[in-house]
Amino acid sequence: MDWPSVANRLFGQDHAIVADGDFLCGTASFEGATIAVVGTTNHAAVGVDLALRQARAILAVVAESPGRPLLLLVDTQGQKLRRRDELLGIHRAMAHLGCCLDLARRQGHPVIGLVYDQALSGGFITSGLMADACHALPEAEIRVMRVPAMARVTKLPEALLESLSLTNPVFAPGVANYVAMGGVRSLWDGDLAAGLRAALADRDTADRRAREGAQRGGRRVADDVMRRVLEA
């Protein structure tokens, strides 16, 4: 789904979200409350410039609109693969973006992630995955890399990975797998406004992903290992 459709389904005409290149920013009115929206579109490759731009928008919300909920609209093909970005410290720009989201959370802003199209590794770690909780549309695509590329890099047979991916959510792309592993809290299916309403009502900001991954059976050991470290 494209971002204007998502905005329309969530807010009707009641929004002032603007796309400038790959960058999305603006406000929307949702059931009487103003919501800040920051995100990316066009399957953006997130480089230094786009990371800093998002960070600035988030800092402006924290500075000017205390407590205003933040909705992150995620559509990224991952980090930008350019030498200039590496030279300029893309890892730092992304860490800065993540820190800005963390600050917003600590200052009492609800931070909600929504993968509405594509979410890949680098661009996702410091956006949707830094939210209080990340949600997704059922038709969205979330992955680290495609199975053929994964086979090439790991030097494992593609057929083996394909067959494992049918039963083990760890190996295969897909939002359902991320839900099972706890990385995505819920799918917003059909009534998007109901999804946003429920997300806004959940004010527990603790990171519950490992626990939910264990409860849902998609990530069986992480939560237990964390607990064992606390008890060792």
Add this chain to the structure above:
Amino acid sequence: MNASFAEMSARERLAAVVDAGTFHEWLPPSERVMSPHLAQLGVPAAFDDGVAIGRATLSGRIVFVAAQEGEFMGGGVGEVHGAKLVGLLRRALRDRPDAVVLLAESGGVRLHEANAGLIAVSEVMRALLDVRAAGIATVMLVVGANGCFGGMGIVARCADSVVMSDIARHAMSGPEVIESANGAGEFDSRDRALVWRTTGGKHRWLSGDCDALVDDDPAAFRTAAIAALSVHRPMTLAALQRESTLLQWRTDLAGDGADAFEFWTRLGVADARAVPDLDADAVRALRPAAVAPLANGGT
């Protein structure tokens, strides 16, 4: 000069950095807390999943420590590896040591556990920021020939302090990945000099992305780690606004350029061409005053 820190194993590095004999490991290899995913791929697992965690003292102060083993899957973060780090950080939040010191050597997400690794890296990041926000010093020692990349590259930059040697690399995507995506003209991964001046310790020091540049020497890392125990960078709105302004200034200064020499010159380094041949001591003295506020110790 002592032995190369980069060439040591993760546990050797830990032993060399903390006070002698004080490292106490949690979930040691004898407990065989292993990856549940590698066996079905026919890939050998490790009894510690490539990371050692525990407590120790450093200059007499209580620290929680972790060291990633670059020899095992490039230090890649899988489900168990990540969960051990998160457990350590959550325990730090509970037990309040003076600091958490992480010896980072990692290619980022372990592709063999792709989805679980990605979520795990994100959990490590949030747990680290919780510890930092609690006023416990968080220290990253970027060590090892493999460098610190991908999600771990981001996580490392979330700490209060980042210490690097001149032979360490800290970045996001490996040069091979960039070359395969955009060609050798974009980034020639076999040009070692180019790779190091784009992502290596000297460059990160000169551009303000590392807080201490040291020799590849265990004693030098230990000294830098001790100094970092007292460094706190509270993440306030004002501090992040300042960082945002500085990062934008630095990005604008570079323009469209991707050349390290040109960039260093614009930052104010007098003889940029000489940098690759200088030792860490000499490069330390060259960091322009305008860059210093991007790092610790800057004003």
